[in-house]
Amino acid sequence: MLIGKVVGSVVATRKDEKMMNQKFLLVQVHDQNNKPKDQYVVAVDAVGAGHEDMVLYASGSSARQTSITDGKPCDAVIMAVVDSWDLGGNNIYEKWES
Amino acid sequence: MLIGKVVGSVVATRKDEKMMNQKFLLVQVHDQNNKPKDQYVVAVDAVGAGHEDMVLYASGSSARQTSITDGKPCDAVIMAVVDSWDLGGNNIYEKWES
Amino acid sequence: MLIGKVVGSVVATRKDEKMMNQKFLLVQVHDQNNKPKDQYVVAVDAVGAGHEDMVLYASGSSARQTSITDGKPCDAVIMAVVDSWDLGGNNIYEKWES
Amino acid sequence: MLIGKVVGSVVATRKDEKMMNQKFLLVQVHDQNNKPKDQYVVAVDAVGAGHEDMVLYASGSSARQTSITDGKPCDAVIMAVVDSWDLGGNNIYEKWES
Amino acid sequence: MLIGKVVGSVVATRKDEKMMNQKFLLVQVHDQNNKPKDQYVVAVDAVGAGHEDMVLYASGSSARQTSITDGKPCDAVIMAVVDSWDLGGNNIYEKWES
Numbered sequence: 001m002l003i004g005k006v007v008g009s010v011v012a013t014r015k016d017e018k019m020m021n022q023k024f025l026l027v028q029v030h031d032q033n034n035k036p037k038d039q040y041v042v043a044v045d046a047v048g049a050g051h052e053d054m055v056l057y058a059s060g061s062s063a064r065q066t067s068i069t070d071g072k073p074c075d076a077v078i079m080a081v082v083d084s085w086d087l088g089g090n091n092i093y094e095k096w097e098s
Numbered sequence: 099m100l101i102g103k104v105v106g107s108v109v110a111t112r113k114d115e116k117m118m119n120q121k122f123l124l125v126q127v128h129d130q131n132n133k134p135k136d137q138y139v140v141a142v143d144a145v146g147a148g149h150e151d152m153v154l155y156a157s158g159s160s161a162r163q164t165s166i167t168d169g170k171p172c173d174a175v176i177m178a179v180v181d182s183w184d185l186g187g188n189n190i191y192e193k194w195e196s
Numbered sequence: 197m198l199i200g201k202v203v204g205s206v207v208a209t210r211k212d213e214k215m216m217n218q219k220f221l222l223v224q225v226h227d228q229n230n231k232p233k234d235q236y237v238v239a240v241d242a243v244g245a246g247h248e249d250m251v252l253y254a255s256g257s258s259a260r261q262t263s264i265t266d267g268k269p270c271d272a273v274i275m276a277v278v279d280s281w282d283l284g285g286n287n288i289y290e291k292w293e294s
Numbered sequence: 295m296l297i298g299k300v301v302g303s304v305v306a307t308r309k310d311e312k313m314m315n316q317k318f319l320l321v322q323v324h325d326q327n328n329k330p331k332d333q334y335v336v337a338v339d340a341v342g343a344g345h346e347d348m349v350l351y352a353s354g355s356s357a358r359q360t361s362i363t364d365g366k367p368c369d370a371v372i373m374a375v376v377d378s379w380d381l382g383g384n385n386i387y388e389k390w391e392s
Numbered sequence: 393m394l395i396g397k398v399v400g401s402v403v404a405t406r407k408d409e410k411m412m413n414q415k416f417l418l419v420q421v422h423d424q425n426n427k428p429k430d431q432y433v434v435a436v437d438a439v440g441a442g443h444e445d446m447v448l449y450a451s452g453s454s455a456r457q458t459s460i461t462d463g464k465p466c467d468a469v470i471m472a473v474v475d476s477w478d479l480g481g482n483n484i485y486e487k488w489e490s
Contacts, residue, residue, distance in 0.1 A: 295416070295433070295434040295435070295466070295468060296432075297402070297434060325430075326400070326420065326432040340408050341406055341407060341408060342406070350402065350404060350434055352465045352467040353452075354467055355452065355453045356452070356453065356455065356456060356464075358465075359465040359466075360408050360410070360465050371465055373407060373408040373465040374406065374416075375404060375407070376402055376404050377403045377404055377405050378402075379400055379402040379403065379418060381399055381400040382399055382400065386400070
């Protein structure tokens with residue numbers, strides 16, 4: 001899985017029938033230090049992620065292992081919303097910091 | 099999935115028998131800001147995409163999850179025509195703007 | 197799929213038993229403008245491609261969806277010989293031009 | 295598989311139901327000379343790896359072939375803790391050196 | 393498949409139970425001209441490759457299509473030892489040259 005930030009969404013009316021009612025989110029990939037990478041992915045949302053949430057997404061056939069994406073032409077799925085992560089003992093990201 | 103633009107098509111008479119009657123489109127990959135990337139893919143069209151349409155394509159085994167590509171040696175499929183997308187609250191692309 | 201040119205072949209006597217009688221071709225990947233990229237793949241030939249033919253190859257599990265590669269440890273297959281392609285309305289490659 | 299070092303962990307409360315009780319580790323990819331690469335992955339831990347352990351991880355559908363990850367939306371799994379490796383006859387890494 | 397050279401091996405005692413008795417080889421990827429690339433992979437050996445052998449390896453789910461790797465968390469397998477290859481009519485590598 002890679003870490004990303006939900007930065008937008010994609011609207012597509014004409015799509016494969018299996019993709020009806022799927023929500024496509026635009027995810028900016030971040031590195032382990034929470035710096036945006038020059039990489040994005042359009043992923044189906046399986047967990048109700050919100051705008052600007054940090055998320056984990058899975059790619060390839062693993063993206064079809066949720067009840068929402070099973071058997072569908074989907075190669076990327078958001079399967080977790082990130083609360084926090086640490087790197088080398090330092091807290092890098094905290095969702096609820098205030 | 100990644101965002102791409104249909105920029106051409108590929109003709110191939112001699113091909114695996116399972117690929118008969120498949121339409122191969124040349125798709126230029128675009129980034130999240132709608133700038134062309136130095137990357138392309140030849141994808142089977144599952145949704146009737148037209149020249150210069152912005153599309154979403156799925157790769158790998160997920161490319162075989164449409165009725166058109168099921169069980170075929172196809173690793174990329176156009177599974178949606180993009181109407182619009184936004185990034186950070188800004189509209190980046192709008193199919194029907196005039 | 198990506199576009200490539202058949203530039204050579206690989207001989208391997210000691211190989212997995214499922215790969216007996218498979219023909220390994222060395223394929224130089226080309227970009228959409230028919231310029232060679234700094235990328236190659238060794239692919240099994242499912243369509244009888246010849247030296248210097250422009251071809252399409254499929255990767256990953258999709259490479260096992262031909263009768264020749266089914267169930268085999270093969271992650272790249274030539275599944276079409278390219279006759280021609282166009283890009284932005286211009287003919288980029290024509291097999292039979294004279 | 296690639297070699298990596300466990301450098302942190304990711305906490306995610308809201309996740310796909312199949313991912314409940316999965317431990318997400320942040321793995322820094324290393325090259326064959328044990329130099330960190332500019333690449334990371336978030337992997338499920340199938341072997342009880344500890345902080346700063348050198349590990350092997352498998353990607354894609356192969357990441358689902360452990361009893362812990364079977365059928366789950368997981369595209370990277372730590373499937374071994376590395377004791378040592380050599381390169382060109384030289385020992386590059388030794389877990390228990392003192 | 394890609395061409396690589398066996399340059400070392402990786403020892404891992406603690407590993408997924410399905411990986412017991414698997415031999416992990418460190419493979420340096422080479423380009424089509426037999427120049428080492430800045431890329432490596434740790435692959436399971438399905439053909440008894442020796443140190444410094446040039447080999448072909450398959451990645452992803454195709455790496456599980458040998459009797460040794462079937463159903464295992466393995467994403468790269470050496471499935472052939474290369475005897476020779478040519479490129480553009482020139483012999484690039486010959487195992488038995490003297």
